[in-house]
Amino acid sequence: xxxxxxxxxxxxxxxxxxxxxxxxxxxxxxxxxxxxxxxxxxxxxxxxxxxxxxxxxxxxxxxxxxxxxxxxxxxxxxxxxxxxxxxxxxxxxxxxxxxxxxxxxxxxxxxxxxxxxxxxxxxxxxxxxxxxxxxxxxxxxxxxxxxxxxxxxxxxxxxxxxxxxxxxxxxxxxxxxxxxxxxxxxxxxxxxxxxxxxxxxxxxxxxxxxxxxxxxxxxxxxxxxxxxxxx
Amino acid sequence: xxxxxxxxxxxxxxxxxxxxxxxxxxxxxxxxxxxxxxxxxxxxxxxxxxxxxxxxxxxxxxxxxxxxxxxxxxxxxxxxxxxxxxxxxxxxxxxxxxxxxxxxxxxxxxxxxxxxxxxxxxxxxxxxxxxxxxxxxxxxxxxxxxxxxxxxxxxxxxxxxxxxxxxxxxxxxxxxxxxxxxxxxxxxxxxxxxxxxxxxxxxxxxxxxxxxxxxxxxxxxxxxxxxxxxx
DNA sequence: CGCAGCATTGACGAATGTCAAGTAGCGTGG
DNA sequence: CCACGCTACTTGACATTCGTCAATGCTGCG
Numbered sequence: 001x002x003x004x005x006x007x008x009x010x011x012x013x014x015x016x017x018x019x020x021x022x023x024x025x026x027x028x029x030x031x032x033x034x035x036x037x038x039x040x041x042x043x044x045x046x047x048x049x050x051x052x053x054x055x056x057x058x059x060x061x062x063x064x065x066x067x068x069x070x071x072x073x074x075x076x077x078x079x080x081x082x083x084x085x086x087x088x089x090x091x092x093x094x095x096x097x098x099x100x101x102x103x104x105x106x107x108x109x110x111x112x113x114x115x116x117x118x119x120x121x122x123x124x125x126x127x128x129x130x131x132x133x134x135x136x137x138x139x140x141x142x143x144x145x146x147x148x149x150x151x152x153x154x155x156x157x158x159x160x161x162x163x164x165x166x167x168x169x170x171x172x173x174x175x176x177x178x179x180x181x182x183x184x185x186x187x188x189x190x191x192x193x194x195x196x197x198x199x200x201x202x203x204x205x206x207x208x209x210x211x212x213x214x215x216x217x218x219x220x221x222x223x224x225x226x227x228x229x230x231x
Numbered sequence: 232x233x234x235x236x237x238x239x240x241x242x243x244x245x246x247x248x249x250x251x252x253x254x255x256x257x258x259x260x261x262x263x264x265x266x267x268x269x270x271x272x273x274x275x276x277x278x279x280x281x282x283x284x285x286x287x288x289x290x291x292x293x294x295x296x297x298x299x300x301x302x303x304x305x306x307x308x309x310x311x312x313x314x315x316x317x318x319x320x321x322x323x324x325x326x327x328x329x330x331x332x333x334x335x336x337x338x339x340x341x342x343x344x345x346x347x348x349x350x351x352x353x354x355x356x357x358x359x360x361x362x363x364x365x366x367x368x369x370x371x372x373x374x375x376x377x378x379x380x381x382x383x384x385x386x387x388x389x390x391x392x393x394x395x396x397x398x399x400x401x402x403x404x405x406x407x408x409x410x411x412x413x414x415x416x417x418x419x420x421x422x423x424x425x426x427x428x429x430x431x432x433x434x435x436x437x438x439x440x441x442x443x444x445x446x447x448x449x450x451x452x453x454x455x456x457x458x459x460x461x462x
Numbered sequence: 463c464g465c466a467g468c469a470t471t472g473a474c475g476a477a478t479g480t481c482a483a484g485t486a487g488c489g490t491g492g
Numbered sequence: 493c494c495a496c497g498c499t500a501c502t503t504g505a506c507a508t509t510c511g512t513c514a515a516t517g518c519t520g521c522g
């Protein structure tokens with residue numbers, strides 16, 4: 001259980017910030033409000049497990065700060081990362097009683113969490129909550145469908161281009177990508193080895209499509225050419 | 232629109248068979264009943280498109296007879312089949328207003344269909360319907376997660392073994408697999424070429440793990456050894 | 463300042479894709 | 493009922509992409 005492994009100070013109770021709720025509607029906040037749930041904040045250290053595949057599904061999580069990977073393993077250790085979760089993202093949602101992927105903090109990470117039971121109870125009487133749950137799961141499904149196309153049919157370079165554009169869309173603030181994950185994580189997300197990822201990035205650098213300020217600080221210099229490469 | 236392309240006789244109105252509803256609860260029937268929807272039956276010829284990627288999502292489908300593939304295409308024609316749907320399976324569910332994959336009949340196929348609008352309306356007032364929708368989407372998501380692991384990390388032989396066991400589970404009646412799809416479909420599902428699929432099947436045949444009665448009629452002779460190969 | 467990961471790069475190998483030829487099965491029409 | 497032709501399938505030879513193994517370099521943190 002994650003509450004035992006954490007070394008952070010005692011979890012802090014906090015209000016979902018209502019100032020933000022005018023936006024496209026953050027589904028986590030919406031659900032928490034409808035459920036009358038007070039979300040709890042919680043922190044995990046880099047590489048700490050948040051939940052494991054097969055464990056009972058007890059909470060719904062939203063990232064405040066940090067980043068999370070969710071993955072499946074084969075018996076011999078081969079790993080497929082299904083998704084990276086970034087600040088604002090919700091994860092851990094799962095209508096089945098058990099998690100089907102393992103979740104780990106990629107860097108030191110703080111999440112808000114809401115007990116699954118309260119949410120279920122709210123969904124049983126409130127169709128808005130129920131619809132939000134459906135919508136979030138459907139959003140994960142869309143991502144998975146796109147990712148199956150990538151994994152099954154794209155070349156290494158196309159995968160890396162797609163990855164960069166996805167991250168650019170999701171976390172570019174200053175026109176600069178600050179990747180929280182290492183090359184191995186990227187490889188395990190894209191179905192490649194870390195060496196192949198590194199070679200593709202170097203090639204994009206050589207072509208002037210991106211520039212490294214450090215290995216994980218990347219500036220995209222030509223998004224159009226990158227888009228043309230993602231197939 | 233599929234109603235224009237169909238050459239079958241006029242759609243026939245029918246009742247959802249209530250005799251079957253004691254079973255593990257068929258979610259399609261459950262939803263139709265809660266929605267007060269009378270499902271319509273409809274037929275498609277082999278290789279006929281049921282809906283296209285990007286088209287408005289107007290119906291929920293359940294297969295009565297036949298088989299359906301849902302897929303995405305890259306611009307140059309590379310195809311990734313996301314799922315095969317067999318009798319009893321529901322497909323076309325999508326909380327977004329547009330389909331994100333194309334659906335085609337693999338063989339001559341009959342479906343029951345329920346208008347999406349009626350279902351949405353029912354879900355807006357009935358939490359049971361809403362939960363069924365969520366559960367079905369979650370079921371698709373689980374399959375997609377498993378399939379990402381296959382596409383990203385399994386070898387050709389492991390993919391084929393996994394495929395055979397999946398089909399065995401889903402459509403083996405007489406201990407014999409009657410595959411409705413061709414080798415190319417299998418390849419596009421597994422992220423392989425049809426030749427690689429064929430070679431893997433031949434190898435399993437040589438090893439005595441399966442037997443062909445014809446190219447698409449396969450008897451599994453040693454499920455245990457096959458399971459050991461799926462990684 | 464030095465160590466410990468992380469990343470890059472190179473040489474090579476293996477798995478799978480590509481191209482091509484040949485075969486078998488099946489539906490159609492004579 | 494048989495012959496034909498089409499399509500799907502199999503098999504082989506070869507090409508290519510990506511993975512593996514190994515050496516080296518970088519860098520960020522203590």
